[in-house]
Amino acid sequence: MDIVILDGCAASHPVSQQLRQLVAGRALSVSHFALAGINLAPCTGDFDCWTRTPGICRTRDAAQEIACAMRNARLVIFLSPVVFGGYSADLKKAVDRLIGLVHPFFTKRDGLTRHRPRYRDYPPMLFLGLSDRSDDATSTTFREYAGGNAINLLASRYVCRIVSPQADDCPAQLAAALDSALAADVGDVFPAPAADALAAVCRADPGPPLAAPATAAIFIGSARPKGGSTSEALARGLAAALEDKGTRCTLLHAAAFIKPGAAAERALATMLAADLLVVSAPLYVDGLPYLTTRALERLGRQLAALDVGPRRLVGILNCGYPEAVHNRSALRQLRHFAEQHGLAWGGGLALGAGEIIHGRPIDDHPLLLRRPIRALRLAGAALGAGLPVPEPAIHLMTRLLVPAGLFRRLAAIRWVRDARANHLPRAALDLQPHSGTT
Structure with missing residues (x-):
């Protein structure tokens, strides 16, 4: 072929x-x-x-x-x-x-x-x-x-x-x-992120404060079951901080957009009626997951047709790599969505090594997750007052949870452990099914 x-x-x-x-x-x-x-x-x-x-x-x-x-x-x-x-x-x-x-x-x-x-x-x-x-x-x-x-x-x-x-x-x-x-001798240069690439996209657009949001719709972009994703754990952390400021939060799950129907329509209506929209999603192959993209495509069509919608958009991205900078392109996609549909970009939070959380409540790990916990509290307090995500919250969230080298070694142990739980030997992880060799 x-x-x-x-x-x-x-x-x-x-x-x-x-x-x-x-x-x-x-x-x-x-x-x-x-x-x-x-x-x-x-x-x-x-x-x-x-x-x-x-x-x-x-x-x-x-x-x-x-x-x-x-x-x-x-x-x-x-x-x-x-x-x-x-x-x-x-x-x-x-x-x-x-x-x-x-x-x-x-x-x-x-x-x-x-x-x-x-x-x-x-x-x-x-x-x-x-x-x-x-x-x-x-x-x-x-x-x-x-x-x-x-x-x-x-x-x-x-x-x-x-x-x-x-x-x-x-x-x-x-x-x-x-x-x-x-042409065998032609190709683009593989990109490398600039030192400030993540901070630049996480930073909110300049502008006057908005009215304190009475309602927030928090879209959880993971396809995992309810209660089982890092994206939901982070969303709940932010929701708690927002509700402390008097903002009523509704959590929406990506599964609503697996097929057209009433669930998707209800989710869209909730997003359109909210003062603040937050997208909390995992990084899938460098970008927003399919279900998140699908939901935003549908929301974008509604925003273009109707004179209603949230005033501000905020992104919370987490990836399976230890370095948070991998989230930069996905956050840019959210920022472009806001720009194209007249929403203020309220800033982004980017977390590396998200699989460490794996759906567990963030407060269950107050030492390991002290910086993300603090970042979400700062962000929630600011957003609940009509302000964007503050710079200290952005920097706290991007800090490494564990050293990258240690993370890579621990991840290898995790994959071997999971394979053995599925009754597979370590060598099975190396299988090459689409070439017929091992």
């Missing part, structure tokens, strides 16, 4: 058709996954693809076919409109299900914790973002986000291009991007 296209565009999008014609014109075979029409379950965040069925997602659907196709591809193309700096929900749903292609064990590369490769080699990747504003901030975020995916999905090299679908030379832009990705 030559080319795999993970297509996050709406059905029969003209750019998708043009891209496939270009591939066919180069006498290359193509496997095209039109994701808007494929029934894929959301990632459940349970890590079974590492410790129960190593290398394979246990949810049986098209994700296995997609992963196998990627392993045998000469080039993988990720195609999506630029959606507040990230991918469409359709593409993100597929990307979230790819983590079985990497190994659970951690290593250090270029100063940050990353996953080890599961396979000896990985294909190059081409990321195509569709936007008629190639020079705006959302396109910059898309490029960094794509670069992060290329690093963490272990692309041998990558190319990212923003293509204008309305431009007369759109086919030429696509052809140039495809030729660059197919």
Whole structure:
């Protein structure tokens, strides 16, 4: 197989058709996954693809076919409109299900914790973002986000291009991007975060104080069951501090958006009626999880059509790496969403090593989590008074919970322990199911 296209565009999008014609014109075979029409379950965040069925997602659907196709591809193309700096929900749903292609064990590369490769080699990747504003901030975020995916999905090299679908030379832009990705000696430089990258996006927009919020909707972006996620533990910590200031908080769960229906409509209505909206979510493959993206896409359409909505948006992101800086692109996506829909960006909190909490109440660990606890209390007190997240709270939350090297060693022990609990030996973690070798 030559080319795999993970297509996050709406059905029969003209750019998708043009891209496939270009591939066919180069006498290359193509496997095209039109994701808007494929029934894929959301990632459940349970890590079974590492410790129960190593290398394979246990949810049986098209994700296995997609992963196998990627392993045998000469080039993988990720195609999506630029959606507040990230991918469409359709593409993100597929990307979230790819983590079985990497190994659970951690290593250090270029100063940050990353996953080890599961396979000896990985294909190059081409990321195509569709936007008629190639020079705006959302396109910059898309490029960094794509670069992060290329690093963490272990692309041998990558190319990212923003293509204008309305431009007369759109086919030429696509052809140039495809030729660059197919050229063995061409590739973009893998991105490295600037020293102040996380602090810059966490910082609130300048502006006058808002009225103290009477209500807050706190959206929990994890797909894990209620009571089982770090995102919910952090959300409850902030809610307690907000309620101390008199703000009535409602917690909403991402599961409401698994399928259309009354649950999703009720959640949207709650978000639209709130004075303050908080998104507390885990980092899934460098960005907002699929269910969070889907909820925001739907909320964005409502905000564009109605003259109501929250006044301020705040983000709380946590990742499984020890360094909080991995959360930067996902927080930028939230900030772009606020900017596009007239919400004040109230600031962000970013936590590394979130799996240490694993859904347990944060007050159960007053010593280990003393800084996140303090950060949430400071943030809640400020937000409840109509102020943004204060700088001291931002800095407290980003501090390492444990030294990165120690975290990597402890994580390896955890993966081996979890595998043995599933009656698997340590060697099973190294399985390579999509190449037929171990």
